[in-house]
Amino acid sequence: MKEGLRELPPLPAILDPGNSTRNKTGGWGAFKPNIDKNKCVYCLLCWIYCPDAAISRLEEENKVEVNYEYCKGCGICSQVCPVKAIEMVRR
Ligand code: SF4
Ligand code: SF4
Numbered sequence: 364m365k366e367g368l369r370e371l372p373p374l375p376a377i378l379d380p381g382n383s384t385r386n387k388t389g390g391w392g393a394f395k396p397n398i399d400k401n402k403c404v405y406c407l408l409c410w411i412y413c414p415d416a417a418i419s420r421l422e423e424e425n426k427v428e429v430n431y432e433y434c435k436g437c438g439i440c441s442q443v444c445p446v447k448a449i450e451m452v453r454r
Contacts (some may be wrong), residue, residue: 368383381395383418386432387432388415388432388433388435389417389430389431389432389433389434389435389436391416391435391436392434392435392436392453393436393439393453393454394436394438394451394452394453394454395429395434395436395451395452395453395454396409396429396431396434396438396440396441396449396450396451396452397437397449397450397451397452398426398427398428398448398449399449399450400426402448402449403426403427403446403447403448404446404448405426405427405444406445406446407420407423407427408444408445409427409439409440409441409443409444409449410427412439412440413434413439413440414431414435414437414439414453415427415433415434415435415437416438417429417430417431417433417434417435418430418434422423430437436451436454
């Protein structure tokens with residue numbers, strides 16, 4: 364490590380594990396995903412690929428749902444869905 368980097372303060376640091384649940388990041392997006400639960404085949408690709416862990420599994424229904432408080436509207440879920448069950452719409 365270069366000497367100059369050692370002089371930088373140690374922040375930003377996560378001193379309070381789990382604090383990301385308090386930071387609602389969903390307001391950033393211009394679009395949001397709409398899931399057609401009738402088309403969904405519960406492959407979970409959207410759940411795996413969502414970079415914000417904004418998709419939850421509804422195990423009893425074998426469906427998924429989006430938590431809009433954390434979804435940033437990136438659209439990755441709609442791109443990976445094999446049955447085109449996710450449509451991105453304006454917020
Ligand atoms: S739009 Fe992006 S952030 Fe929102 S649920 Fe889909 S993959 Fe996750
Ligand atoms: S990727 Fe599509 S089919 Fe798979 S769980 Fe998500 S919404 Fe359902």
